[in-house]
Amino acid sequence: MPTTTRAAVHHDHQELALSSLAMIAPFATHEGESGGFHAPSITDFFPPPVLFEGTLFEINRIELVRFLVAIALVVVMVVAARRATLVPGRFQNVIELLLDFVRVNVAEEILGKDRARKYVPLLTTLFFAILAFNITGIIPGINIAGTALIGLPVVLALWVYVMYLGAGVKAHGVGGFLKASLFPPGVPAFMYVLLTPIEFLTVFVIRPATLAIRLMANMVAGHLMLVLCFSATQYFIFEAAPAMKAFGALTFTAGLAMTLFEAFVAALQAYIFVVLTAVYISLSVEEEH
Amino acid sequence: MSLAALPAAFVTAAEGTEEVQGIDLIIPAPYDIFWSAVVLLIIAIAFYKYALPTFTRILDERTAKIEGGLEKAELAQAEAAAARDEYQAQLQEARTEAARIREEARGEGSQIVAEARTKASEEAARITETAHRQIEAERQQAAVQLKQDVGTLATELASKIVGEALEDEVRQSRVVDRFLDELAANTATTADAGKGN
Numbered sequence: 001m002p003t004t005t006r007a008a009v010h011h012d013h014q015e016l017a018l019s020s021l022a023m024i025a026p027f028a029t030h031e032g033e034s035g036g037f038h039a040p041s042i043t044d045f046f047p048p049p050v051l052f053e054g055t056l057f058e059i060n061r062i063e064l065v066r067f068l069v070a071i072a073l074v075v076v077m078v079v080a081a082r083r084a085t086l087v088p089g090r091f092q093n094v095i096e097l098l099l100d101f102v103r104v105n106v107a108e109e110i111l112g113k114d115r116a117r118k119y120v121p122l123l124t125t126l127f128f129a130i131l132a133f134n135i136t137g138i139i140p141g142i143n144i145a146g147t148a149l150i151g152l153p154v155v156l157a158l159w160v161y162v163m164y165l166g167a168g169v170k171a172h173g174v175g176g177f178l179k180a181s182l183f184p185p186g187v188p189a190f191m192y193v194l195l196t197p198i199e200f201l202t203v204f205v206i207r208p209a210t211l212a213i214r215l216m217a218n219m220v221a222g223h224l225m226l227v228l229c230f231s232a233t234q235y236f237i238f239e240a241a242p243a244m245k246a247f248g249a250l251t252f253t254a255g256l257a258m259t260l261f262e263a264f265v266a267a268l269q270a271y272i273f274v275v276l277t278a279v280y281i282s283l284s285v286e287e288e289h
Numbered sequence: 290m291s292l293a294a295l296p297a298a299f300v301t302a303a304e305g306t307e308e309v310q311g312i313d314l315i316i317p318a319p320y321d322i323f324w325s326a327v328v329l330l331i332i333a334i335a336f337y338k339y340a341l342p343t344f345t346r347i348l349d350e351r352t353a354k355i356e357g358g359l360e361k362a363e364l365a366q367a368e369a370a371a372a373r374d375e376y377q378a379q380l381q382e383a384r385t386e387a388a389r390i391r392e393e394a395r396g397e398g399s400q401i402v403a404e405a406r407t408k409a410s411e412e413a414a415r416i417t418e419t420a421h422r423q424i425e426a427e428r429q430q431a432a433v434q435l436k437q438d439v440g441t442l443a444t445e446l447a448s449k450i451v452g453e454a455l456e457d458e459v460r461q462s463r464v465v466d467r468f469l470d471e472l473a474a475n476t477a478t479t480a481d482a483g484k485g486n
Contacts, residue, residue: 046309058320070328074335081343086351099344125336129329146328150314151321155329213315220314 037235040227045149045220065136066146071133102127102274109203110278119281126156127274130215134266137222138259145219145266150212157212160277164207168284176214177284207280211273218269222262439472440465 025280041054047061080095097164102124113133133146148155181203182196229251317325445463 070432077340152325
């Protein structure tokens with residue numbers, strides 16, 4: 001085994017630990033032992049194109065996953081709505097539970113009952129869409145979240161961006177909104193030299209950027225962890241020396257735990273996204289910050 | 290460590306890192322944006338135009354139905370209370386009516402008793418009257434009978450005393466009459482003296 005590879009792996013090890021993906025570290029050190037281990041990489045998120053290569057309409061595996069999710073989500077919701085009755089059945093109850101969750105626990109809690117009504121459709125659509133796109137990360141055979149490629153999170157964040165800026169402008173007018181956002185009241189005048197650029201960055205750049213990147217990074221990290229766990233399991237059980245096979249059980253258990261954790265993260269990220277959306281809208285339309 | 294450096298760490302670890310750079314993770318490709326917008330648009334249209342309005346309508350209907358049900362229950366309760374009140378009023382009325390009828394009956398009863406009593410006393414008076422009359426008649430009859438008997442008795446007595454002197458029918462009758470007149474006069478004075486007492 002060449003020492004250079006080992007050094008490179010060690011370097012990676014430190015990088016990974018710093019990236020707070022410490023879980024990967026113990027398994028990553030085994031990587032150099034054999035060429036049979038397939039480490040996860042970001043090339044997973046750029047699969048080869050299937051159709052229209054090099055054009056605006058290029059379609060790869062992730063786009064296909066998104067189409068599938070969109071169709072499934074639309075079909076489920078349309079069927080649920082078509083079958084919806086005054087006395088709900090089991091299926092309708094589950095859908096209504098989620099709808100109520102967004103309406104009551106997110107919209108009404110953050111925006112207040114009156115203002116919430118206007119934004120419930122936005123928040124509900126966002127929550128359902130993000131949840132559906134996230135959950136594909138742990139569905140066998142798909143194994144990648146629709147939101148793991150930055151395009152979708154960016155479009156979602158842009159939508160929210162337009163909505164909260166629009167809400168602010170509608171509530172205060174362009175001047176009023178800029179004044180309320182960039183010159184928070186109750187601060188000594190000279191502080192605006194510091195505050196205004198910060199507020200500007202926050203409102204116009206950081207909020208949408210963090211929305212998109214948080215969602216994407218969580219899904220990317222989740223995917224990498226799952227791939228790592230399961231490819232390590234594969235490697236340990238079928239290719240590694242007999243003495244190493246026991247590690248396979250360990251990595252498989254870790255993979256199982258990660259799958260459950262990813263299910264939780266998928267829901268959590270959808271929730272965080274809509275909560276932040278509601279908070280941003282609330283900050284825009286509020287009279288005083 | 291920046292977010293961009295995170296994927297970069299994987300890039301070096303990856304086997305086929307040909308043209309994919311870590312920065313690509315946060316720089317969306319045009320086709321990526323395009324198809325994301327398309328799928329989101331599809332989802333948003335389905336949600337905004339159909340699914341969410343339907344569920345809102347269903348929820349509103351349910352709320353209305355529940356409120357209607359509660360209202361109806363309240364109405365029914367009010368109706369029941371009204372019926373109970375009416376029933377009680379009727380009961381009260383019936384009781385008053387019964388008391389009135391009883392009172393009337395009692396009054397009538399006592400009137401009937403009084404009438405019966407009057408009638409009875411009248412009857413008693415009438416019976417007494419009749420009895421009195423009968424007694425009077427019997428007394429007169431007895432008086433006539435007595436007069437005859439006394440006459441006969443006296444004549445017999447007198448004839449025994451006087452002998453045949455009075456055999457003559459005419460004389461006998463005359464003597465008897467005179468005797469009786471005297472007797473009657475005597476009796477009348479005695480009776481007057483008695484009444485005067």
